[in-house]
Amino acid sequence: MSSTIRMPSDEELTAFLDGELSPEETARIESLANADDEVAARIEFLAAGSMPFREAFAPLLDEAPKAKLEAILAAIAAAQQKRGPAFASRRGFLGALAASLAIGVIADRAYLGIGRNLGRDEGSEWRSVVAEYIALYTLDTLAGPVPPADVQAAQLARVDSKLGLNLSPEAVALPGVDFKRAQLLEYDDQPLAQIAYLDPESGPMALCIVRSEKGAKEPDIEGRKGMNVIYWSTATHAFMLIGHAPVDRMREIADAVRPKLTA
Structure with missing residues (x-):
């Protein structure tokens, strides 16, 4: 990481992943991820999470209404498109991230309400x-x-x-x-x-x-x-x-x- 860049907190990055930041803050995080490998890697880590949430909640997902899940995935895809190509261009990072999240992590979080605790260490x-x-x-x-x-x-x-x-x-x-x-x-x-x-x-x-x-x-x-x-x-x-x-x-x-x- 460049010494001139401050690593955003995990709270900021998980809020970014959850779509809870203002457009200005979202743009700021996107710019940092494009400019710095460590910020991008931290986003990727938090997006993946450190616990097998998907496996743990698989029975609930199997019972979830299909129409509601499809609506959630559609909303996620639309949100990613609004962010534009610049962020997704970073070595294909966001493109791959958006795809993996759309089929897994974000869907679990959006439907099950896991929210901002995903990927955050207990301490x-x-x-x-x-x-x-x-x-x-x-x-x-x-x-x-x-x-x-x-x-x-x-x-x-x-x-x-x-x-x-x-x-x-x-x-x-x-x-x-x-x-x-x-x-x-x-x-x-x-x-x-x-x-x-x-x-x-x-x-x-x-x-x-x-x-x-x-x-x-x-x-x-x-x-x-x-x-x-x-x-x-x-x-x-x-x-x-x-x-x-x-x-x-x-x-x-x-x-x-x-x-x-x-x-």
């Missing part, structure tokens, strides 16, 4: 809450000197007491970014660690951690509240790095800190 809610919070940060929020190592260690020890991680100032140090504070918040009655930083190039940044039993997941990327988010999980915890830095820089920082958090 997206806490990342959304964190993004709302971090979006309020300014340079003044994190102004002041970098705390000394012993203060950092004391703050991280309080985090450790709730999350069971072996955190240290060295483990959470981010390359080229100043540590500002570590604090405990709460999400859904569970402790949430927030380690705040100030990047001299892009402003506020945060590494946030919650307990999770949903299994290990390799890093993925999304956009929230005008910021880029890199998120991943281990067998016991979920992590997210959020900030205004370009995607490539966020990836580099995440790649540097991940081994220290999972060792």
Whole structure:
């Protein structure tokens, strides 16, 4: 992804797939997909979904009124035609996507009301809450000197007491970014660690951690509240790095800190 392009959030992309965006927003997403491979790939992933919805609901589809299903498919085809040839021209991506969705995923969603949860990972809610919070940060929020190592260690020890991680100032140090504070918040009655930083190039940044039993997941990327988010999980915890830095820089920082958090 070009560092000048912000990855749309999964909510935006699923709304795009569901035809729930305004014409202006729809055109914006189409333009991003035409311009960037990662945006196009994310749309394709969300369109396919990560669970076998079609198989799970096949008995209901078999019983569905044929006329109603045909009307749904006709509406989908008409909507795709209105979007014009430019979006469909991207290596045939939208042409193939429209065809596959018309016979499968979108029909299932339209008729069964699965809607915007399709393709969304189960942990997206806490990342959304964190993004709302971090979006309020300014340079003044994190102004002041970098705390000394012993203060950092004391703050991280309080985090450790709730999350069971072996955190240290060295483990959470981010390359080229100043540590500002570590604090405990709460999400859904569970402790949430927030380690705040100030990047001299892009402003506020945060590494946030919650307990999770949903299994290990390799890093993925999304956009929230005008910021880029890199998120991943281990067998016991979920992590997210959020900030205004370009995607490539966020990836580099995440790649540097991940081994220290999972060792």
